[in-house]
Amino acid sequence: xxxxxxxxxxxxxxxxxxxxxxxxxxxxxxxxxxxxxxxxxxxxxxxxxxxxxxxxxxxxxxxxxxxxxxxxxxxxxxxxxxxxxxxxxxxxxxxxxxxxxxxxxxxxxxxxxxxxxxxxxxxxxxxxxxxxxxxxxxxxxxxxxxxxxxxxxxxxxxxxxxxxxxxxxxxxxxxxxxxxxxxxxxxxxxxxxxxxxxxxxxxxxxxxxxxxxxxxxxxxxxxxxxxxxxxxxxxxxxxxxxxxxxxxxxxxxxxxxxxxxxxxxxxxxxxxxxxxxxxxxxxxxxxxxxxxxxxxxxxxxxxxxxxxxxxxxxxxxxxxxxxxxxxxxxxxxxxxxxxxxxxxxxxxxxxxxxxxxxxxxxxxxxxxxxxxxxxxxxxxxxxxxxxxxxxxxxxxxxxxxxxxxxxxxxxx
Numbered sequence: 001x002x003x004x005x006x007x008x009x010x011x012x013x014x015x016x017x018x019x020x021x022x023x024x025x026x027x028x029x030x031x032x033x034x035x036x037x038x039x040x041x042x043x044x045x046x047x048x049x050x051x052x053x054x055x056x057x058x059x060x061x062x063x064x065x066x067x068x069x070x071x072x073x074x075x076x077x078x079x080x081x082x083x084x085x086x087x088x089x090x091x092x093x094x095x096x097x098x099x100x101x102x103x104x105x106x107x108x109x110x111x112x113x114x115x116x117x118x119x120x121x122x123x124x125x126x127x128x129x130x131x132x133x134x135x136x137x138x139x140x141x142x143x144x145x146x147x148x149x150x151x152x153x154x155x156x157x158x159x160x161x162x163x164x165x166x167x168x169x170x171x172x173x174x175x176x177x178x179x180x181x182x183x184x185x186x187x188x189x190x191x192x193x194x195x196x197x198x199x200x201x202x203x204x205x206x207x208x209x210x211x212x213x214x215x216x217x218x219x220x221x222x223x224x225x226x227x228x229x230x231x232x233x234x235x236x237x238x239x240x241x242x243x244x245x246x247x248x249x250x251x252x253x254x255x256x257x258x259x260x261x262x263x264x265x266x267x268x269x270x271x272x273x274x275x276x277x278x279x280x281x282x283x284x285x286x287x288x289x290x291x292x293x294x295x296x297x298x299x300x301x302x303x304x305x306x307x308x309x310x311x312x313x314x315x316x317x318x319x320x321x322x323x324x325x326x327x328x329x330x331x332x333x334x335x336x337x338x339x340x341x342x343x344x345x346x347x348x349x350x351x352x353x354x355x356x357x358x359x360x361x362x363x364x365x366x367x368x369x370x371x372x373x374x375x376x377x378x379x380x381x382x383x384x385x386x387x388x389x390x391x392x393x394x395x396x397x398x399x400x401x402x403x404x405x406x407x408x409x410x411x412x
Contacts, residue, residue: 020351021371026361031056032259034389036366043366044394046384048259051228051337052309053389055259059302060295064260067294075287079106080276083287091293092264094300099226099234099251100243101266105275106288110223110252110263111137112281115144117219117250117265120278122147122188127181129174129216130190131155131202138190138221148184150177154195157206174207178214187216193236193249194224197375197383199338201229204240219248223263224338227256228310228388233303247271253292258299262288313337313388320386320395327403328412337386341402344378346411353380356405363401 016022030037032055036045054060067087077083092104107113114137122128126147130138133154142149150172153164158173172180174189181187189211191202202220211218222235230238237246248271253262265275275282303309317337325331330342343349343356353369360367360382371380384398406412 020354021373026366034387034391034394038361038366041364043361043364044390044398045366046386046390046398047366047368048385048387049224049255050259050387050389051256051313051385052303053387054256054299054302054309057258060258060298063298064291064295067290071290071294073291074289077287078283078285079287080283085290085293087290087293087297088287091297091300094297094304095264096266098300098304099249099266100237101249102269103272104264104266105272105279105282106293107263107265107279107281108285108288109254109261110221110250111140112285113250113263113265114138114141114221116141116275116279116281117248118142118145118147118188118190119280120274121271122186124148125185127184127187128190129177129181129187131192131195132171133195133197134190134192135196135221135223138192142190147188148181150181152177155200155203157203157210175210175214178210178216182214187214188219189216190219191221192224193220193222194229194336194338196224196338197370197379197381198332198340199224199334199336199383200332201225201236201239201334201336204236204242204246208242208245217247218245219250220246221250223250223252223255224336226251227299227303228313229336232307233310253296253299257303258292258295260292260295262292262296309388313386316388316390316395317386319392320384320399323395323399324384324402327399327406329402329406339384339386341382341384343380343382349378349380352409352411353382356409356411357382359405359408360401363405365398365401 028036032050035042071085075083095104118141122145124146128142128147129150131154132151152174153171156173159175160173161176162171164171194201225235227233229236237243248267250265321339332340343353346352350371357367357369367382370383
């Protein structure tokens with residue numbers, strides 16, 4: 001029975017290995033941090049979502065232990081049966097206050113939150129208008145919804161329709177999509193707050209202005225922003241000065257906010273109440289573990305009391321961006337700790353990116369190559385991610401290693 005499928009998969013796996021597109025897992029033999037152990041060797045980690053360096057923070061570990069001691073290991077239940085503890089409600093309240101929203105509902109991950117958010121709110125009478133480079137979880141969530149779909153060219157706020165020269169496909173700006181969707185009952189604009197491959201930030205001021213003009217609601221996935229974007233780390237809505245004007249925020253606890261697991265939807269009270277009754281990943285999937293709830297409460301308390309970590313992250317990010325550009329590398333400009341080093345202009349760029357990452361590991365720097373299908377063909381890159389846990393010495397060491405490998409491979 002499995003024979004034909006096995007033969008097909010074997011051929012496909014061989015093909016992606018030959019194209020240097022196969023995703024191998026490197027084994028980490030330590031806790032997550034700026035310094036990790038790989039194959040018995042201490043290396044510097046420059047590719048984690050550990051933006052604030054909280055993944056192994058002693059206060060979080062202590063809080064997780066205390067939650068296990070007081071509330072147990074797991075709940076063996078969905079929320080509405082017997083899976084809601086006091087710490088789950090406390091976390092929802094603290095996240096809501098931190099983000100400036102009415103209420104919050106917890107999920108096992110932000111992928112689940114994005115899978116949950118569209119289908120209960122929108123149907124065939126309605127419109128979802130989505131950025132072309134939105135995260136896979138938003139794309140999958142939209143596929144589960146029966147609403148009509150418009151896709152606008154990445155970051156394009158215009159009223160234009162055109163032909164993309166590279167792909168030969170038609171593109172539209174956001175305002176054009178909103179105009180075309182005016183006959184729909186409800187319109188939702190869906191966007192990443194920060195786009196995870198390029199590190200560019202959504203134009204939320206312009207998006208909000210268009211939403212107000214064309215009577216749309218705005219949904220933002222702030223997974224790569226919560227905890228550090230904006231002056232007090234509230235996210236891209238704070239960064240752009242539009243707090244109070246975003247209708248729905250989804251985010252994760254698996255990146256800057258501790259790095260374990262869990263995610264949420266924050267929004268207007270009526271939306272969250274509806275999600276508690278209609279969101280399928282909430283109704284049919286286990287509640288988050290007490291250890292995660294307890295530790296994430298500690299994260300929110302820490303970030304509400306001081307901006308020290310996000311301030312350190314900003315300093316590190318600016319220094320790395322300046323020095324890696326000065327070294328001669330092709331990076332995508334920005335104001336985010338995601339710093340993509342691009343390989344598309346070089347021959348056999350997928351192989352080059354993989355070779356570069358492997359040589360960097362030999363130099364004691366852990367980075368990962370990103371190729372198709374994670375990014376478009378010809379957009380291969382090393383996605384560097386800066387952390388507040390990186391010291392000045394760490395950054396100096398990383399810049400020196402990038403320069404050495406770049407010269408060895410003829411890139412600079």
